[in-house]
Amino acid sequence: MRQTTQQTLISLAVASACAFMSVAAQAQTGDGASADAQASATTAAAAPTTLQDQIPEVKVTATRYSTSLLKTPLAVTALSQDQLTRKGATSLRDLSGEMPNVVIENTGLDSAVQITIRGITSTNFTETGDPAVGFHVDGMYSPRPQGAQALMFDLEQVEVLRGPQGTLFGRNSTGGSVNVIPAKPDWTGNYGKADLDLGNYNKKQVNFVQNVVVNDALALRGTFMKVKRDGYAHQTRDVSEANAPALGWVPNGKPDVDQRFNRYVSPSEYYTNQNEWAGRLSALLKINRDVTAKASYEEFQDSSAGGAAFRDCEAGAGTRYACTDQGKWDINVNVPGHIDMKIRTLRTGVNWNINDHTNFDYTFQIADQRRNEITDDDKGLQNAAPFQINGAYPNTADGNWGTWPLTDSFHRTLDSRYLSTVHEAQLKQQLGSVKYVAGLFWMHERNNIDYEITNTIQKPYGDVGSVLYHQPNRQVDAKAAFAQADWQFIPTWTATAGARYSVDSKEDKGGEVYGANWIGNPAYYNGWYSQGTPGTPGFHVHDGTDLAPGMGGSVAAYHLYGSPTSNDHKQTWNKVTWRLGLQKQIDNNKMVYGSISTGYKAGGFADKTDSCNYHKCADGKPGVVTFLPYDPETVTNYELGFKGKFLENRLSLSATAFFMKYKGMQLTGTYFVNQIIPDNGLPCPADQPKCDVYETWRTINVGKVNIPGLELEWDYKPWRGARLGGGFAYINTSVHDFNSYSDDYQCDVRTELGLPACPAVYNGPDKTLLGRRLANIEGNHLPNTPKYQFNINFSQEFGLENGYKLTPYVKVNWRDKAYFDLLNSDFAHIGRFQKAYAMADASVRLEAPEDKWHAELYVRNLTDEHAKTSTDSAFGGFMRAYYVEPRMVGFRIGANF
Numbered sequence: 001m002r003q004t005t006q007q008t009l010i011s012l013a014v015a016s017a018c019a020f021m022s023v024a025a026q027a028q029t030g031d032g033a034s035a036d037a038q039a040s041a042t043t044a045a046a047a048p049t050t051l052q053d054q055i056p057e058v059k060v061t062a063t064r065y066s067t068s069l070l071k072t073p074l075a076v077t078a079l080s081q082d083q084l085t086r087k088g089a090t091s092l093r094d095l096s097g098e099m100p101n102v103v104i105e106n107t108g109l110d111s112a113v114q115i116t117i118r119g120i121t122s123t124n125f126t127e128t129g130d131p132a133v134g135f136h137v138d139g140m141y142s143p144r145p146q147g148a149q150a151l152m153f154d155l156e157q158v159e160v161l162r163g164p165q166g167t168l169f170g171r172n173s174t175g176g177s178v179n180v181i182p183a184k185p186d187w188t189g190n191y192g193k194a195d196l197d198l199g200n201y202n203k204k205q206v207n208f209v210q211n212v213v214v215n216d217a218l219a220l221r222g223t224f225m226k227v228k229r230d231g232y233a234h235q236t237r238d239v240s241e242a243n244a245p246a247l248g249w250v251p252n253g254k255p256d257v258d259q260r261f262n263r264y265v266s267p268s269e270y271y272t273n274q275n276e277w278a279g280r281l282s283a284l285l286k287i288n289r290d291v292t293a294k295a296s297y298e299e300f301q302d303s304s305a306g307g308a309a310f311r312d313c314e315a316g317a318g319t320r321y322a323c324t325d326q327g328k329w330d331i332n333v334n335v336p337g338h339i340d341m342k343i344r345t346l347r348t349g350v351n352w353n354i355n356d357h358t359n360f361d362y363t364f365q366i367a368d369q370r371r372n373e374i375t376d377d378d379k380g381l382q383n384a385a386p387f388q389i390n391g392a393y394p395n396t397a398d399g400n401w402g403t404w405p406l407t408d409s410f411h412r413t414l415d416s417r418y419l420s421t422v423h424e425a426q427l428k429q430q431l432g433s434v435k436y437v438a439g440l441f442w443m444h445e446r447n448n449i450d451y452e453i454t455n456t457i458q459k460p461y462g463d464v465g466s467v468l469y470h471q472p473n474r475q476v477d478a479k480a481a482f483a484q485a486d487w488q489f490i491p492t493w494t495a496t497a498g499a500r501y502s503v504d505s506k507e508d509k510g511g512e513v514y515g516a517n518w519i520g521n522p523a524y525y526n527g528w529y530s531q532g533t534p535g536t537p538g539f540h541v542h543d544g545t546d547l548a549p550g551m552g553g554s555v556a557a558y559h560l561y562g563s564p565t566s567n568d569h570k571q572t573w574n575k576v577t578w579r580l581g582l583q584k585q586i587d588n589n590k591m592v593y594g595s596i597s598t599g600y601k602a603g604g605f606a607d608k609t610d611s612c613n614y615h616k617c618a619d620g621k622p623g624v625v626t627f628l629p630y631d632p633e634t635v636t637n638y639e640l641g642f643k644g645k646f647l648e649n650r651l652s653l654s655a656t657a658f659f660m661k662y663k664g665m666q667l668t669g670t671y672f673v674n675q676i677i678p679d680n681g682l683p684c685p686a687d688q689p690k691c692d693v694y695e696t697w698r699t700i701n702v703g704k705v706n707i708p709g710l711e712l713e714w715d716y717k718p719w720r721g722a723r724l725g726g727g728f729a730y731i732n733t734s735v736h737d738f739n740s741y742s743d744d745y746q747c748d749v750r751t752e753l754g755l756p757a758c759p760a761v762y763n764g765p766d767k768t769l770l771g772r773r774l775a776n777i778e779g780n781h782l783p784n785t786p787k788y789q790f791n792i793n794f795s796q797e798f799g800l801e802n803g804y805k806l807t808p809y810v811k812v813n814w815r816d817k818a819y820f821d822l823l824n825s826d827f828a829h830i831g832r833f834q835k836a837y838a839m840a841d842a843s844v845r846l847e848a849p850e851d852k853w854h855a856e857l858y859v860r861n862l863t864d865e866h867a868k869t870s871t872d873s874a875f876g877g878f879m880r881a882y883y884v885e886p887r888m889v890g891f892r893i894g895a896n897f
C-alpha cells in the first residue's frame with residue numbers, strides 16, 4: 001500500500017507536468033485540428049488574457065546578473081516579501097517544506113538553524129564547524145549558522161539555490177545557497193507601512209517601514225520588527241528527589257537536582273517562546289551618473305529561552321518506558337533557558353558603471369555576533385523514566401556503576417564573540433557574444449568562546465562532571481578567486497564555464513580545555529563543599545542545594561582543575577571547483593539546460609585529546625596526541641532542467657533532474673575513537689557495555705553518497721483571480737563505502753524489547769576497527785531527507801464593491817517518512833524516524849482599495865500535527881524529540897501610508 005501511494009504521487013506529478021507541456025504545445029501549434037480547437041476555445045473565453053492574468057516575471061541574482069527566473073539555468077526558488085508574510089515567516093526556519101528537497105529546522109543547539117538541501121547539511125554549529133549551505137544577506141556571505149536565525153523583514157525576496165555553489169557565491173558550499181535580499185531605498189517618494197500581528201500564546205508582532213527621499217542623490221529606508229510570544233511548552237519547576245530506600249536512596253526533603261538557577265518564570269519566558277527584535281537603516285547614494293554607493297546597518301537581538309525537546313510518548317507506549325501523566329508539551333525544568341544574542345552588521349558597497357558593457361562592484365561587510373546562553377539539557381524528562389540499581393548505594397571505595405535514578409545536566413555559553421569581515425570585488429563585462437563575471441573573495445573570522453557542559457550527578461560517586469572550553473582566539477580565513485563566462489555561440493545556444501580556487505585555513509591560538517576527560521573533580525566545588533571520601537563514614541553525595549553559583553562557571557574556577565589541555569593547532573586546505581553548462585532557448589518563454597558543477601567544504605579539527613582518553617589502548621599501548629582531524633567533503637552535481645511558460649503565460653513550470661556524487665560527507669556527533677582497557681581491568685558490567693570504548697563528540701567523514709532526484713515547481717492562474725502553486729520532489733539518497741559504522745545504539749534496550757540485536761564487538765586483525773559493532777549500512781538513506789515531498793497552495797481573489805478585495809488562501813505540505821540517523825533505525829519504540837505526515841495552513845485577507853489597509857485571519861498547522869523534526873534515545877528506552885510548532889492562529893492588520 002505504501003509503495004502504491006508513493007508511485008501514485010510521483011506518477012501524478014510527472015503526468016501533470018507532461019500534461020501541462022502537452023496542452024501548451026497544442027496551444028502554440030500554428031496549424032492542424034489542435035490549433036483550430038484551441039482557437040475556438042480562446043474565442044469562447046469570457047475575456048482575453050491580460051497582464052493581470054499572467055504569471056509575473058521574477059528576477060533573480062543567482063548568476064550574479066539580474067536575470068529572469070525562467071531563463072536562469074540553475075535550480076533556484078524565489079520568494080517575495082508578500083509570500084513570506086502570507087506564510088507567517090519571521091525567520092528562515094519558517095520556510096521548511098516550501099521548496100523542493102529543502103528542509104529547514106531549528107536545532108535547539110547554539111541558537112542555530114540547520115538547512116538541508118538535497119540531503120546535504122551540516123551537523124556542527126559551533127565555532128569549529130562550517131555550514132554546508134551558504135547563507136548570504138544581499139549577496140554577502142554570513143559564516144555563522146546563527147545568522148540564519150535573524151528575523152526576515154522588509155525584503156525584496158529570498159532566493160534558495162539547490163546544488164553545490166562552487167563558483168560564484170561567497171565561500172564554497174556543497175549543499176546550496178540561501179540569499180536574503182533586503183528591500184532597498186528608492187526615489188519613488190516618501191512612503192511607509194505598518195503591520196500589527198496578534199495571535200495565540202499571547203503573540204504580539206509589529207513591523208514598520210519608512211522610505212525617505214532626501215534629494216535626487218540620496219534615499220534612505222528604515223525598518224523595525226519586534227515579536228514576542230509565550231512558550232507553548234508546559235513548563236514546571238524541577239525539584240526532583242530520588243526516592244528508593246531499598247536501594248540506598250533515602251529522601252531527606254531536599255531536591256537532588258541542581259537548584260542554583262531554579263527560579264519561577266512566567267509563560268513569556270518558557271522554553272519555545274519568542275522574544276526578538278531587529279532593525280535596519282539603509283542608504284543609497286548617487287555619487288554621479290556612473291557611481292552609486294550603498295550602506296546598511298542592521299541589528300538583531302534574541303532574548304528568548306530557546307527550543308526544547310519533549311517526551312516521545314507515542315514511542316514508549318506499551319513498554320515500561322511509557323509516559324504516565326505527561327502531556328505532549330510537558331517539561332520539568334531546574335535551569336530556565338535564556339539567550340542573549342546580539343548580531344550587529346554593517347554592509348557597504350560601491351557600484352561603478354565603467355561603460356555600457358562594463359561594471360565593477362565592491363562590497364564589504366563586518367558582523368559582530370555576541371552571545372551567552374544557558375540551557376537545561378535534560379529538562380527533567382529522564383527523571384520520570386524507569387531505573388534500576390545494580391548493587392548497594394554507590395559509596396564504596398571502588399564505586400558502583402549501576403544506573404543512577406536522576407539525570408541532571410546543562411550547558412551554557414558563558415561568553416562568546418564571533419567577529420567576521422567579508423570583502424568581495426566583482427568585474428562584469430559584455431564582450432560581443434560573451435559576458436563574464438570575475439572576482440576576488442576574502443572572509444576572515446576571529447572567534448572566542450567560553451563554553452561549559454555540566455553533568456551535576458555523575459557516576460560512580462555522584463560528583464560533578466564538567467568541561468570548560470576556553471577558546472580565546474580561533475580564526476578562520478577563506479580566500480578565493482573566481483570567474484564564470486557565458487558564450488552565446490549560436491543565437492539560441494549558450495555555453496557556460498566557470499571555476500573557483502579556494503584556500504581555507506583554521507587556527508586555534510591559546511585554546512584550553514579543562515576537565516576534558518570527564519573525571520569528576522572536587523575542584524568544581526571551589527572549596528565550598530566536600531563529599532568526603534567514598535567508602536568511609538560521612539561520605540555524602542551533594543544535594544541540589546549544596547551547589548553554589550560560584551562553583552565552576554569561569555576560567556578562574558576551572559584553574560583549580562589543574563593544567564588544561566592546550567589546543568594550539570593550524571591546518572590549511574585548498575581546492576579548485578568548477579561549473580560547465582549548456583543552455584538552449586527554445587523560444588522566448590521556454591528553455592532547457594544541462595550542467596555539471598562541483599562544490600567543496602573545508603576540513604577541520606577538534607580539540608586536542610588523547611586517542612585512548614588517557615587510558616591504555618586495547619593493544620596495551622598508551623594513546624597518542626590527536627586533534628581528531630577530518631577531511632574536506634566534495635560533491636559533483638549532474639543536472640538537467642527545463643523552464644517555461646504556457647497557456648498565454650498563465651502557467652510557469654520548472655523541472656529539474658539531478659544526480660549528485662557526494663564524497664567524504666562530514667558528520668558530527670558522538671562517535672567511536674578507540675577501544676580501551678578500563679582502569680580496573682575488568683570486563684564491562686551488563687549495564688555499562690561501552691566502558692571499554694572511548695567515544696566523543698567529533699566530526700567524521702562518511703565514504704560516499706549517491707543522490708539522484710527530481711524537482712518540479714509550478715505556478716498557475718487557471719482563471720481570473722485564482723492562483724495555484726506547488727512543488728514536488730523526489731530524492732533517493734544511498735550511502736556507500738562506509739565500512740566502519742558502529743551500531744551500538746541502545747543494545748540492552750533492543751534485547752529487552754526483543755528487537756534486532758546489536759552486532760558483536762569486532763576483535764579482528766584490523767586494529768582501526770577494534771571495539772566497534774560493525775553494521776552494514778550500504779544503501780541507507782541520509783538523515784532528515786524524505787524520499788518524496790509535495791506541496792500545493794491555492795488562493796482566489798474576489799472583487800467586492802467599492803474596490804475592496806477578499807482573498808482566501810490554503811496550503812498543504814506533505815512529507816514522506818524520514819530517518820534521523822544513518823542506521824535508518826525504524827525499530828518499534830526506539831526508532832529514530834518520523835512517519836509521513838501532512839500540514840496545512842489557511843488564511844483569508846481583506847484588502848482596501850489601492851491597499852491602503854489590509855486585515856487577515858490566519859491559522860498555521862491547521863490540524864495541529866505533532867510531527868518530529870529529530871528524535872533520539874536520551875536514557876535507555878526513553879525517547880525524546882523536537883517537534884513542529886503546534887497550531888498557531890492570529891490576526892494581522894496593516895496600513896500603507
